[in-house]
Amino acid sequence: MRENAVKRLWEQDRPAFGGWLTIPSAFSAEVMAHQNLDWLCIDMQHGLIDYDTALAMLQAISTTATTPFVRVPWNDTAIIMKMLDAGAYGVIVPMVNSRAEAEAAVAACRYPPQGIRSFGPIRAVYYAGSDYFAHANQEVVCIPQIETTAALENLDGILSVEGVDAVYIGPMDLSISLGLPPQMDSDVPAYAEARQRILEACRRHNVVAGIHSTVASAPKRIAEGFRMVLASSDSSALARAVGEDIRAVRGAEPGAPGGPGYQ
Amino acid sequence: MRENAVKRLWEQDRPAFGGWLTIPSAFSAEVMAHQNLDWLCIDMQHGLIDYDTALAMLQAISTTATTPFVRVPWNDTAIIMKMLDAGAYGVIVPMVNSRAEAEAAVAACRYPPQGIRSFGPIRAVYYAGSDYFAHANQEVVCIPQIETTAALENLDGILSVEGVDAVYIGPMDLSISLGLPPQMDSDVPAYAEARQRILEACRRHNVVAGIHSTVASAPKRIAEGFRMVLASSDSSALARAVGEDIRAVRGAEPGAPGGPGYQ
Amino acid sequence: MRENAVKRLWEQDRPAFGGWLTIPSAFSAEVMAHQNLDWLCIDMQHGLIDYDTALAMLQAISTTATTPFVRVPWNDTAIIMKMLDAGAYGVIVPMVNSRAEAEAAVAACRYPPQGIRSFGPIRAVYYAGSDYFAHANQEVVCIPQIETTAALENLDGILSVEGVDAVYIGPMDLSISLGLPPQMDSDVPAYAEARQRILEACRRHNVVAGIHSTVASAPKRIAEGFRMVLASSDSSALARAVGEDIRAVRGAEPGAPGGPGYQ
Amino acid sequence: MRENAVKRLWEQDRPAFGGWLTIPSAFSAEVMAHQNLDWLCIDMQHGLIDYDTALAMLQAISTTATTPFVRVPWNDTAIIMKMLDAGAYGVIVPMVNSRAEAEAAVAACRYPPQGIRSFGPIRAVYYAGSDYFAHANQEVVCIPQIETTAALENLDGILSVEGVDAVYIGPMDLSISLGLPPQMDSDVPAYAEARQRILEACRRHNVVAGIHSTVASAPKRIAEGFRMVLASSDSSALARAVGEDIRAVRGAEPGAPGGPGYQ
Amino acid sequence: MRENAVKRLWEQDRPAFGGWLTIPSAFSAEVMAHQNLDWLCIDMQHGLIDYDTALAMLQAISTTATTPFVRVPWNDTAIIMKMLDAGAYGVIVPMVNSRAEAEAAVAACRYPPQGIRSFGPIRAVYYAGSDYFAHANQEVVCIPQIETTAALENLDGILSVEGVDAVYIGPMDLSISLGLPPQMDSDVPAYAEARQRILEACRRHNVVAGIHSTVASAPKRIAEGFRMVLASSDSSALARAVGEDIRAVRGAEPGAPGGPGYQ
């Protein structure tokens, strides 16, 4: 079976740098897959992506060595299994708030006896190799998201579930849950403490700590001990870059600042 | 009929700033349409976009006031008409090398007696208004591309065709045709002279001069007299922004430069 | 944030007239969006529409001022959130039969602390504005459907849930649940009494009363006090209009009534 | 080979009633295919339909006995052949203005020695039967459109081409070409005379006369001698029906005429 | 209502031979639908197929008399109802492990009072006929899968649920659940006994016994008493046939065995 390169990085305590896909296009996914990232996550929760497009994006990522992850829309057995069959090497599961929810997420990712995954890795065998069944339980990673106060309260329960390879903090949702405005890179004490608490719990349970980050915060998070960080996200990178371009160009033209989006 | 805002800018000798769409996605088009650009061009020639996606992208652009243009794959009557029926307010026609080819491009854009466009503006009437037929010949713009030495030789023939609203230089193809490597913003004399020659011919024939440009060159081109310039392009902006992000993030981690795309 | 125009109508006790979308096409949605309706509902339950098409239809509706609603396939947290992120300004939730189910529907529509909606309004911010988070809990409407005898029994429980903006009667399912044949505009006593009972409960709880209706029944329902009525539905309007056309044309030809669909 | 039922009607001098498809959806096509029409035409010229959708629509029509026609975007050999391979039983070819153009249209429809059609009826054999090659030249119909003054001048040339089964008048384009506004059912003398002239030429050449018509004009055209008439068109029937519905419903509510599309 | 031909076979104690669809294409479905099979199952669980494609495949199957089944991704009310509205004549429901789960599957398939199916058979009425509602509860079949040891333990509970028309053994998952490697046609005692036990329980409860089989095992299963067997599966048949072809062709060329997939 093709190895999960991200898991190998983690085994060496090295950080895995990722990219985030929200644009429903296999071409933008392919462009992203050539940008020297360790993993790419197809976001089926907040990204504008459903199964058909996610499948095409998995194929596009498979033209490179970048490891394909999928954030499923919800902690739902059916879609977790369906995305693994399509060749995802890891699933990020949103809003896992209790030990029972973490167990359910893991169970969907593992063939019996470790879980309840149904057999039929129809595309996965082409991507991974014909010995997929023998190794999938080891190579495919399950990554619950910690992003609510409920999850904070159940941290040890969640992190002690056998088969949780990593957790991934959702800073926006965690901030909102803490009564703060949604922010990616906040240093507000309540949020910073929660982040620290998760990190320490991960160390305690020998689970990889991950966090949705930005080009600005990713290095800080790695320094703190996170080993799964986000370097860039497609639609925000696009909007930022094009916005800068048009401001630069219009700025060079005195007295004519506005276009149709200006009002 | 909804006005062609780009044509109004040109009537005031003001530049129209554009964006370029090559990613086949209505969402990335919608993101781009909110970036304060005057026009957006759906590139059906080199972009990875065919009719179905172009149609969805026209709808996405129509959620804003940005003027929608289409670069058709070739100087082909059928596709020009089909994109106008779908609501494009201008077509950019590649590789127009002679007066006859310019006449054909214009004819496809105009209802009789000015042209041979067939009647059936099935989506255009929703976007533009029910009086579309009465005004379309005036509002819809036809923009041949000048991008070969053959076109340079036939400049006056092309520019004197009634109904050519603007021309759009393709710097890459023009460079190659001149025996130079493909470059967007070259100052190589042979290319710079050709660009200047086209600009002057446009002035002579009262045709708007346009050019495929970048954030770096667009201000210079406006200063030279171009009134249709490109500020940004989706897939290259995406690759550039994400590439910068990952380099910044990896650069912050000593001694671990590479990912799967690094080799 | 762009206002929810339907909510404004309701605040003035004015009826909101809607259209129903079951044909999976962004173009038919755009045609419908130009027909002077207050709201359009993309039916992901019985309509032949899944996420990708629904997204394209939301974009098509966004080319007009018509307010976009979505009927989700089921009272499922993941799809409710996903459609709101895509820009829906209201969700109609089928088969809400208890207070707990109504609470779940509302929770999926609201950010904490009112609910559990996850943050990531990736298209919604383009449609609604960058201040979406600050206002979404107020502007986005949650509309459970009352369409079973179980729901009738739990009416007060359902209608007293904070955040239920309106309810929408499904006449067909309610009729079947009452042991009657499926009918849209029935005056059978058992059904008419149930309708009346829901209307009165809505008044008691200050919840907008809505009902799936037809061109024939909508005026009657408004007179009764409903403020959310259906004026037309795409596939049935299409079948009705084309059927009338072909019968009229064939009827004009003596002695030749039948075509391939005639047998 | 499955027979071409429309050709059988014509052999008995009976009219064939058709429907027009411009909405890019296999479901609306299937709805239309159940409306008792003899033929359905997928309009790839002015309809918002490209190959992928046209193929799905051909499959949808094939669930019924309605005969599938395609209007190709232009008199282009490649797309004519491609649509016949996909199972179309007739092609309507726009803007055929000369004998040479009619010959080209026919040649694309016929295997040698009658034409130049390339062999590969990959879906057609499933729809038509495995003996498709033996009968296709007889059963598949080629229908040039007469819709310009140039075509009027070359009527005899066009109609005398062996293999032209019918012609189909495009009233809108023909009107525009005659210097008139685009109208479907005009009785303006210049247009009425042209229509009559085409009808008589068809009789002379034993070619079926067809015309784009409406529910109002179709019976008159049949009375005049046309044997291919249009009874209804999807997007216009939809807009008409829904528009009537909303006007009726709003009209019943005093003093509140407008919705978002009202301005 | 169009009859369910598979149900008629079962009423005569005759086997129904099926095909399996995992390739997301309406054309491959149409090819399969012409291969003399009694039923075709669109596999939305392990097949690479989501709703939009499944809908197109249902239309493709509807061009023939083959009975369309769908395996839903999971025992989920919403998708079961959605596929029946789209015209499926049966649903195969994976991983039904208890009487309660069987009851839920059946309830989703039946209109009240037998179940909770919501009314809106929007495409089904075109495929089945306008009297669909009157007969659907009888004609549409519900087929839970027996594929775990838990299901084996609850066999009588599952099979005694009113409305379970057949069960369908998943040999791979059942093998894994029994601690064996995944195998289609195993004769390992533990698995063979389980198979036999299910068959006998079906006889006891007068439920049709079905099993996922192959060209090799199907005749044996029929001999044993199964009345729903699989004859072929699209992607595995394709891979097998093409693999044989290329091996045959390469084998004929001495000393040059390998291509790009050879290493």
Place this chain on the structure above:
Amino acid sequence: MRENAVKRLWEQDRPAFGGWLTIPSAFSAEVMAHQNLDWLCIDMQHGLIDYDTALAMLQAISTTATTPFVRVPWNDTAIIMKMLDAGAYGVIVPMVNSRAEAEAAVAACRYPPQGIRSFGPIRAVYYAGSDYFAHANQEVVCIPQIETTAALENLDGILSVEGVDAVYIGPMDLSISLGLPPQMDSDVPAYAEARQRILEACRRHNVVAGIHSTVASAPKRIAEGFRMVLASSDSSALARAVGEDIRAVRGAEPGAPGGPGYQ
């Protein structure tokens, strides 16, 4: 630039074995790409494939080392360029009947000064590498089809065009053009002589000889000297394999031969 492995085989006078793709699906393409073939051809002429699907199929093939070719619908400059930009490493051009047509095909494949290809290899640079422009004229192959008597007459003209890397015989069309029934592997003298004549002309002009073949004929063609042969084709392999399966299974059941496709 990634090398064209097929060209390397030809440089060593070794045969290149291919597969043919007519099913519009990126998954069936991916399955085929893992079958040890040297090249795969996406057939946009007779296959049921348009641009969007062809692009997805190119991405699917790019997950392996199999070399991607495209048969374009016709000898049309626009589509040839568009498919090369999408990453095709070769184009098969149907119905090339004269030296001028061969020159046009080659010109569309080559950047100036060898041809007129427009610059914009937007996906090709990701598949091939950033030095694509420097090597594309050498690596990308142009393969006209010889499949008419006209082409036979102009063989030397066609084969002497600089830049024709190979020719590919279309046995069906060539047979029809010779007045014979369409056959893949015919030994009818008129056809066999034509095949031999093409082979000899290829040797004279140092052009690779290719031919559409089958598992049965490919070894013979290689023995004759052809170096580009077809080993298998997706839809015919699928139909053949499934047809065999169902016949085998039904045959094992005495006295019950037929299913819905049997009549």
